[in-house]
Amino acid sequence: MRTHGWSGSAPATDEEAVARILAAANQAIDARGADLSIADVARTLGVTRQTVYRYFPSTDALLQAAAMAAASGFLDRMAEHLAGITDPAEAVTEGIAAAVEALPNDKHMGLLLGPERLGAFSAEVTSDVALSFAGSMLRRFDVDWAAAGFSDDELIELAEHILRIIQSFMLDPGRPPRQGTGLRQYLRRWVGAALLTSATAPERSAAPGR
Numbered sequence: 001m002r003t004h005g006w007s008g009s010a011p012a013t014d015e016e017a018v019a020r021i022l023a024a025a026n027q028a029i030d031a032r033g034a035d036l037s038i039a040d041v042a043r044t045l046g047v048t049r050q051t052v053y054r055y056f057p058s059t060d061a062l063l064q065a066a067a068m069a070a071a072s073g074f075l076d077r078m079a080e081h082l083a084g085i086t087d088p089a090e091a092v093t094e095g096i097a098a099a100v101e102a103l104p105n106d107k108h109m110g111l112l113l114g115p116e117r118l119g120a121f122s123a124e125v126t127s128d129v130a131l132s133f134a135g136s137m138l139r140r141f142d143v144d145w146a147a148a149g150f151s152d153d154e155l156i157e158l159a160e161h162i163l164r165i166i167q168s169f170m171l172d173p174g175r176p177p178r179q180g181t182g183l184r185q186y187l188r189r190w191v192g193a194a195l196l197t198s199a200t201a202p203e204r205s206a207a208p209g210r
Contacts, residue, residue, distance in 0.1 A: 007046030018055050020045060025066045026108065033107050034063060070108035071133050077102075079140040088148045089192035091141045096162055096191065097184050099137075100169045134159035154198075165191065 011017040024044040028036040056062040085091045
């Protein structure tokens with residue numbers, strides 16, 4: 001590990017270096033949102049830009065890592081909001097709606113799927129990290145997915161579908177933007193209804209591997 005700079009207190013491990021870089025990035029995000037640079041973070045830490053680049057190859061990579069580091073808190077808030085909703089269609093409807101409404105106001109998670117950075121991250125929306133995030137969100141719902149007839153593979157597909165829907169709303173929320181009751185009615189009709197159909201389709205029980 002390189003120990004140049006660090007305001008006279010070099011990290012003991014690469015893991016500590018990454019944690020300190022992310023902490024500095026999060027401070028900058030709190031102050032300026034997505035409008036930060038590697039130079040800002042390096043200056044806060046007392047290191048050169050090259051030192052930060054050793055751990056994060058670009059500003060976008062650093063922003064995305066900071067967003068994912070904030071994911072746990074976001075998931076906790078989502079789980080609290082959705083507590084008690086046991087119906088799969090209603091849980092997914094409200095989960096998507098709540099995420100669409102929350103992301104523009106969440107400086108950290110907004111970096112992952114919010115409109116300001118979506119152009120840079122659009123290719124990453126179905127990355128392993130993003131899918132893991134969406135899968136974690138689904139599993140925090142108060143839904144018995146197995147009892148509802150959903151396999152692990154189908155939950156992975158559902159996580160991808162949810163990410164694609166959220167990405168679409170972040171890119172273009174509609175004209176006028178759908179929100180509140182109107183947003184939920186739309187999602188219940190076109191997403192929730194499809195989920196109910198999938199859960200009760202006769203061919204599911206006959207499909208290979210099920």
